[in-house]
Amino acid sequence: MADVNNSNLLQLNTGILKKDACVVLVKTEWNATIVDEMENGARRVFAANGIDNIITKVVPGSFELPFAIKKIWDNAGLGQRPDAFIAIGTVIRGDTPHFDYVCKAVTDGVVNLNLTLPVPVIFGVLTVDNEQQALERIGGKHGHKGEEAAITALKMIGLNVSLD
Template identity: 55%
Template sequence: MLDTQTLSALANARVAIVYTEWNDSIINAQLEGCERILAQFDAKVAGKYAVPGAFELPFGCRRIWERLRELDGAPEAIIAFGAVIRGGTPHFDYVCQAATEGILQLNLTLPIPTIFGVLTLDSEAQAWERLGGPHGHKGEEAALTALKMIAFNRHK
């Protein structure tokens, strides 16, 4: 969890969320868990923005940063949420690789962290195992990761 020193460094943390339109019931569960944790730590949601799919997440995250960076209340982290479920074609592999590499590039080029909240799944049942089941809650974990990275970035 977060230690006392980290908690004190999180006053008014600001997080933007970019999420996909695909697999909306899964995405909604991710968002609910994320927002629950952010509220618990009095962090602010600097905006929620939808993109069509996981392939578009890196572009969406970059555009949100470019649009908001000069404003009061600019995000200190961006969380990218998506859920890609394997089908019968290699499309799954291409989309997952593009989303992963795109978010990696954002982490290397933006001055704020972009948190990888993309679930890569073999089935919808696996999503629910990761959204309150035996594998924890990945929406909550993404929020905690964002808060820890904001504290890391604020630390001088």
């Protein structure tokens, strides 16, 4: 099992942060209590680092996340394009294979976006067996995945700027 304590993820060492960065959070309506706390965690990290241009868009479910991100990118004007996206959702296993199809589709969609868009798309989608596992990932024993997604976005924005 991945343990954030065995990594350097929480060390924000991106060099000079892009203070005027724009980040778009695209979140789902499903599992709103968990998803809303993931958004709150991400916003706390951005606020602590002086990033205040955060936009939230809402989609029905995780399957729709890649479409919305691509559409937002395509419709943004040249001077208004985001520096990063975070896909936020929670898919909880049920009694049917639906879980497997949704998880694969959203994962493949985010990978595809990362290979085609010139800005990072952070995977902030929990794929868990039950609600307890999700709760453990929004401030419980497995850290806070919303905060981790925001830190990852900041690091990737820094990397992207340094490579341009």
